[in-house]
Amino acid sequence: MDVRVKKKKMIISQETMDVDFVRKVEALSDTSVRRCFQCGKCSAGCPMATFMEHPPNRVVRLLQLGQWQRILAGRSIWYCASCETCSTRCPNKVHLASIMDALRKLSWDAEGPSKESYVQLANKLFLQNIRTYGRQYEMRLAAVFNVKSGQFLKDMMLGPKLFAKGKLKMFHSKNKNLAEIEKIFSRIDEMRKKGEAL
Ligand code: SF4
Numbered sequence: 001m002d003v004r005v006k007k008k009k010m011i012i013s014q015e016t017m018d019v020d021f022v023r024k025v026e027a028l029s030d031t032s033v034r035r036c037f038q039c040g041k042c043s044a045g046c047p048m049a050t051f052m053e054h055p056p057n058r059v060v061r062l063l064q065l066g067q068w069q070r071i072l073a074g075r076s077i078w079y080c081a082s083c084e085t086c087s088t089r090c091p092n093k094v095h096l097a098s099i100m101d102a103l104r105k106l107s108w109d110a111e112g113p114s115k116e117s118y119v120q121l122a123n124k125l126f127l128q129n130i131r132t133y134g135r136q137y138e139m140r141l142a143a144v145f146n147v148k149s150g151q152f153l154k155d156m157m158l159g160p161k162l163f164a165k166g167k168l169k170m171f172h173s174k175n176k177n178l179a180e181i182e183k184i185f186s187r188i189d190e191m192r193k194k195g196e197a198l
C-alpha cells in the first residue's frame with residue numbers, strides 16, 4: 001500500500017465513495033459500518049486512540065466516505081489491541097473490534113507491507129517461523145525482519161546482551177510436534193478459502 005496516499009488531499013464526492021469495499025468489510029466483520037452515527041464513544045474509551053493517527057470513530061467515518069486506502073496505508077489498525085472496549089461501548093452495536101480485524105486482514109492481502117505497518121511484516125514472519133519450526137526462532141525473526149524492512153542495523157546493540165543472557169540462540173531445533181502444528185495451519189488455510197476465517 002502506497003503510504004503517500006495519506007498526504008494526498010482528501011476529495012469526497014459520489015465518485016470516491018466505495019460501497020463495495022464497505023460491503024467487503026461488513027461481510028468479513030459481520031457488523032455494519034454504515035450504522036455508525038459518529039457519537040465518538042468508541043474513541044473516548046479506546047486505550048490506544050492517542051497512538052493512532054485516526055481514532056476508531058474516524059476509521060469508521062473514513063470507511064463510510066470511501067477513504068479506505070488512507071486507513072490501510074496508516075498505522076491505526078495496527079495499534080488496535082483488540083480489547084473490544086469500542087464494541088462494548090457502541091450504542092449502535094457496531095462491532096468496531098471486528099472491523100479492525102477485517103481491515104488488518106484486507107491490508108494483509110493488499111500489496112506488500114507499508115512502512116507504517118511493519119507490524120504486518122513482523123506478524124507474517126512470526127507465523128512463518130511457527131509453521132516452519134513449530135516454535136519461535138527469535139534470531140531468524142530479527143534477522144529476516146531487519147533485512148525485509150530495510151533497517152539492517154535495527155536493535156543490533158541488543159543482540160550481544162540477549163546472547164549473554166541466553167535469550168537469543170544462534171540455532172534452533174524444530175518442535176517434535178511440527179506435524180500437528182502444520183495441521184492447524186492447514187485447517188486455517190482451508191477455513192480462509194471457504195471464507196470461514198480471517
Ligand atoms: S461508538 Fe459506535 S456509533 Fe459511536 S462512533 Fe463509535 S462505532 Fe460509531
Ligand code: SF4
Nearest residue numbers: 046080081083084086
Ligand atoms: S478494540 Fe482496538 S479500536 Fe477498539 S477500543 Fe480496543 S484498541 Fe481501541
